[in-house]
Amino acid sequence: MSSSRRLTVHDLFNAVLDRGTFESWDEPIDISGHPEDYQASLRRAAERAGTDESVLTGSARVRGRRLAVIANEFSFLGGSIGAAAADRITRAVERATAEGLPLVASTSSSGTRMQEGTPAFVHMIRISRALVAHKAAGLPYLVHLRHPTTGGVLASWGSLGHITVAEPEALVAFLGPKVYELLEGTPFPPGVQVSENLVKHGVIDAVVPTQDLAEVLDRTLALLLDPATTSSRQERQVPPQQRRTPWESIEITRHGQRAGVRDLLRHGSDATVRLQGTDEGENDTAMMMAVARIDGMPCVLVGQDRTRQSPTTPMGPAALREARRGMHLANQLRLPLVSVIDTPGAELSPQAEQGAVAGEIARCIAEMSSLTVPSVSVLIGQGCGGGALALLPADRTIAAENAWLSPLPPEGASAIMYGDVEHAPLMVEQQQVSAFDLLADGTVSHLVAEPDGDTPEAFADAMAASIGARLRELLAG
Template sequence: MSTRRLGARALVARILDGGDWTPWDVPPRPMAAPGSEYEAELAAARGRTGCDEAVITGEGLLRGRRVAFVVSEFGFLAGSIGIATADRIVAAIERATAEGLPLLAAPSSGGTRMQEGTVAFVQMARISAAVMRHRAAGLPYLVHLRHPTTGGVLASWGSLGHVTTAEPGALIGFLGPRVYEALHGEPFPPGVQVAENLAANGLVDAVVDVEDLAGRAAVALSVLCAGPPPAVPAGEPVDEPVPEVPAWESISRSRDPGRPGVRNLLRHGARDVTVLSGTGEGEADPGLLLALARFGDAACVVVGQDRLSQRTGHPLGPAGLRVARRGMRLAREVGLPLVTVVDTPGAVLSADAEERGLAGEIARCLAELTMLPVPTLCLLLGEGTGGAALALLPADRVLCARHGWLSPLPPEGASAIVHRTVDRAAEMAESQGVRAADLYASGIVDVIVPERPDAAKEPVAFCDRTARAVARALAEVADLDPAARSTARERRFLRAAEMR
């Protein structure tokens, strides 16, 4: 493996505006016995790196935004964490928390400093606690994993980021390969502890070269630090009277392969988009997209079902719903509105999905979304089939595309249950009230976004129109009483039942 290793100071200079920063470091307390071999190793490390410990901390400007940082110096005893190192890291995290600053961490470390043993080892818990206090204050914590990051550093402050990136080709793993080979007498399997593999498996959000790191971090922070949505924009609402169409026509149009999905919506209707990967806990699902984004001036977390991936071999499974729950937690923690996008032919039906808890994940999504303290908005963009659609439905506002629809089963399935044949699917869809117009009449949907006459025929214009509707709705829900949110979400469905 060949990776380009930058020292701590060089990395900070590449990221912060003008290469300038203000250090926060104070001289570390002495930990080595006078005249000991460890004292000599520390002195040699200071002479070799020009650093007095294995991390540097401070603050600077990132594209004009004041940020704090903790950056490892691998050349200082392999970036290992001793007691004085932990002192420095914790002090920087606590200062960033006290001053309300987002924190950038760039570890590169072999883990615990073996010369200090168990007492140094347990400092990882102390560092983790400081990180979680920072996050509990609603402040962003961004992590960039560098080559190599292993051991206790990865198992603590290296794995707690709201957004986590890694440098290309970086060795990232809990057990260092040299230690593994020494213990087991054989090399660690190749290709596992590599940044790109971790990204594919939902442990890292993106692999980012140092040249792009500042830009990626700045875009993410522009959303994470945005605060409440702006006031409701002037002008008329986007929704307008639309002619009703038969339910089966909407269902057929929603299944058009050319119909725009959530990725098209973000590409043409949003800005400052940062796509996140997987659960951050070792699972990924191409059928569910998680992103930070802005619609107009309204920043939000987006949890969207990706129609293209689901229709091309990646039906939504339990892992996708766990990705959705990551998005809910992120929105709650940083205080951003959550936008869910429903567009699914239905969850995967398989023995594996059953064993991995599909039904339980639907239930947990419903529970978390209903009780989420931040503003929420659901966009029913196209197909809305079954529990996978219901899992992302409860929200303060529900928008629906003209040809969007919602049903407990695909109409063919409902027809098979009631009539013992799929041939009466159109009749079942009409009788079940699945259309946008029916959902609006029952109070399940608040706004119908026009299609003129079909989103597949005007994808860019439709995405722009939908994005404006989302921006307006986000501004409206920001004004709602936070204490009444969960009750109001539940009452939406009670009202629908009372209207039957």
């Protein structure tokens, strides 16, 4: 667990908030209704912690940007949440919603307060309801998990963020390891309930050192809230005619140095915040997800990373569930969605069948088809099978000149039709898989030329220009 001194709420405010900008929203706490011994415990906790409760709320500025803040103080009875603290949190969420402010919550808590029992426990529902309303208003909710965050806090407002980060080496757990050991008579396996492991498993998005938190908040909120900027890139002219055979194009897209979604984010995005996993315990590196600003246009991007797909590491159902998380985020945050297609195909295995790969393809298609925000899909390279179709439905579809889309790998289609793989070049002609065929039949609305001698940087720049142009068209109505 975290080897450094536990961060107090005052340490946090000094490190992250613009100096002198915090304005408290908290009313005095009345403890007179509690038993005398509990009142004495609360007074001692306040003296020790330097706070009147386990939670402070208010507004502040980070890099000049006003936001609402909710923050735990662990030294006040282990950061536990009683009725008064829960009321304070709920009122702060509701005020942030009413004032149209983004909300940042920083947790450090042992969960609900045992001294207050079930009445305090059920207050987690009120907090969660208020957060649902905040998010329904299209306002960002960002969560910062500090060491330790456990129990009912993690199981409610600590796990409802659009984006969630944590301190390095923080204990983040539903069941505290000491409680587990007392109940089970054996220590909890080490390394499981640690922030770095939770990123790896797609439970949270990133580990962020405290000294970097203000910059991450500022960059994230800029992407989520700031308006689009003017284009800084030049669209390429649509290629006048098909210069390569479909089979030649397929071979180009299979080349190891072929530009992909990573190049698009590296060279075509003005700012990027990477997200990890489904936030439900799955993380497939075949899918990338980010909040980005493509040629000045803020968006949520989900994209298939061809470099992470191979016969031994195919794109599984978890990757498609991760894409669906991106679709949900786009709708909730009212940002356009950009989906990038580049896959040799979804996973074909017993595990994928049991993981509902077909159902996940269907659900992606359904959700892409029913988005309430503008959407652009980008066929950047290989577009094979249902795994490609899952990210295709959009208001506009762009294809690179050499990109392609087919129901099966060409070799598989050849095997079905001819009993060999030698007829694959013929099959791609017959099945009309090329970007030019897709443009002719209306599947694709725009092509991006790929001149001889193209570089990943230039290709990504041109693709970003086309994405930005399509998003501007859609937003203009």
